[in-house]
Amino acid sequence: DFPGVDIHEAHDFFRQYYAENPDAPGSLHRRMVEVADELNRYGTYAHTEDELAFGARVAWRNSSRCIGRLYWKSLVVRDRRDVTDPYEVFSECIEHLQLATNGGKIRPTITIFAPPAPGRRGVRIRNDQMIRYAGYRAVDGSVIGDPAQVEFTRAVERFGWLGEGSAFDILPLVIDGPTGPPHVFEIPRDAILEVPIEHPQHAWFAELGLRWHAVPAISNMDLRIGGITYTAAPFNGWYLGTEIGSRNFGDTDRYDLLPGIARRLGLDTSTERTLWKDRALLELNVAVLHSFTMADVTITDHHTESERFLMHLEREEKAGRSVPGDWSWLVPPMSGSATGVFHRYYDTTERTPAFVPRGAGCP
Numbered sequence: 001d002f003p004g005v006d007i008h009e010a011h012d013f014f015r016q017y018y019a020e021n022p023d024a025p026g027s028l029h030r031r032m033v034e035v036a037d038e039l040n041r042y043g044t045y046a047h048t049e050d051e052l053a054f055g056a057r058v059a060w061r062n063s064s065r066c067i068g069r070l071y072w073k074s075l076v077v078r079d080r081r082d083v084t085d086p087y088e089v090f091s092e093c094i095e096h097l098q099l100a101t102n103g104g105k106i107r108p109t110i111t112i113f114a115p116p117a118p119g120r121r122g123v124r125i126r127n128d129q130m131i132r133y134a135g136y137r138a139v140d141g142s143v144i145g146d147p148a149q150v151e152f153t154r155a156v157e158r159f160g161w162l163g164e165g166s167a168f169d170i171l172p173l174v175i176d177g178p179t180g181p182p183h184v185f186e187i188p189r190d191a192i193l194e195v196p197i198e199h200p201q202h203a204w205f206a207e208l209g210l211r212w213h214a215v216p217a218i219s220n221m222d223l224r225i226g227g228i229t230y231t232a233a234p235f236n237g238w239y240l241g242t243e244i245g246s247r248n249f250g251d252t253d254r255y256d257l258l259p260g261i262a263r264r265l266g267l268d269t270s271t272e273r274t275l276w277k278d279r280a281l282l283e284l285n286v287a288v289l290h291s292f293t294m295a296d297v298t299i300t301d302h303h304t305e306s307e308r309f310l311m312h313l314e315r316e317e318k319a320g321r322s323v324p325g326d327w328s329w330l331v332p333p334m335s336g337s338a339t340g341v342f343h344r345y346y347d348t349t350e351r352t353p354a355f356v357p358r359g360a361g362c363p
């Protein structure tokens with residue numbers, strides 16, 4: 001279970017750390033001597049609190065698929081490397097959600113739990129996000145809830161969890177400690193802020209009974225800093241409206257709402273050429289942004305977030321750093337060419353520290 005420590009990645013990390021933190025105590029050389037010594041004795045080494053916070057913020061800054069990086073320096077870092085017990089991990093996740101939600105004024109936050117060490121498995125959260133809706137497939141093949149969560153829902157039902165069967169049942173957290181079977185924990189309702197979706201002009205929209213949760217919190221990516229792999233480091237930001245309006249509600253393998261919305265709008269859906277899908281997507285996205293705004297919950301539209309990202313590019317150039325970018329993820333899933341991020345190329349070099357999809361072969 002222990003992925004080992006890459007000493008070259010450690011050297012590269014501390015070179016960046018001392019270059020960007022001139023007031024940090026010690027020196028690159030002295031720190032590397034300490035690290036090499038710890039590696040020889042224990043097979044791993046420990047980051048200082050300051051190195052950990054810097055590493056998490058730079059991992060966000062290096063995330064080439066992320067359009068929201070302008071605020072990378074303001075990430076709230078919760079160092080919980082002393083926490084390994086699943087019950088404690090759960091309570092720290094709840095505190096994370098409450099701190100991050102902040103009554104709707106969302107704070108980008110990360111909580112970092114104990115990494116694996118030789119002879120000791122790290123902590124792992126099996127959910128891909130801390131807050132997700134269950135998916136139930138009926139015998140006729142139709143799905144109630146989120147089709148992307150049908151498999152995970154079946155797995156937690158095998159662990160004895162029972163949902164209410166609605167389209168918006170919140171899934172429990174499934175947490176692996178260093179030893180023993182996974183633990184299943186129901187998230188208390190008061191730790192979850194949700195927004196009912198309505199449309200500013202179409203009153204019938206509210207009758208669809210749509211809602212979405214305020215805080216996107218990724219819990220299935222490893223955080224890689226200086227050769228150390230943190231296997232449980234859940235992080236949240238706020239939503240880009242298109243994630244909910246276009247992808248979660250619009251994708252055919254998700255809530256698949258475009259045909260229903262188009263019919264209620266009275267559109268001609270007999271041919272693609274009327275662009276009925278585009279009109280339905282637009283009204284869905286208008287409804288999402290309107291609803292979050294009415295509920296005083298932080299959200300950004302793809303035009304504003306694109307402008308912020310271009311500001312981030314400018315600032316980083318001035319700081320002498322190149323910004324890694326993945327065009328296919330940075331460009332929003334609607335009105336791409338109407339946003340500035342569309343009309344340019346990006347440096348595709350992947351850097352560390354980084355958030356990486358969970359190591360293969362792990363649950």
Ligand code: HEM
Pocket residue numbers: 056060063065066067068069071075108109110235236237238239240243300305329355
């Ligand atoms: C503060 C507001 C933020 C906004 C609006 C934002 C927006 C986004 C969006 C829209 C995506 C694409 C997601 C998708 O298409 O599924 C994304 C990807 C990503 N974001 Fe951000 N983000 C924010 C904050 C953060 C924070 C705080 C972190 C980590 C500390 C982060 C790390 C990432 C990573 C690693 C990806 C790529 C995920 C993958 O490869 O699957 N973002 N972001």
Ligand SMILES: N=C(Nc1cccc(CNC[C@@H]2CCCN2)c1)c1cccs1
Pocket residue numbers: 068216217218235236237238239240243
């Ligand atoms: N706004 C957010 N959205 C986001 C960020 C990273 C990853 C994801 C989930 N991406 C996976 C889905 C499913 C396949 C393609 N998109 C969402 C944030 C989540 C956590 C911090 S910001």
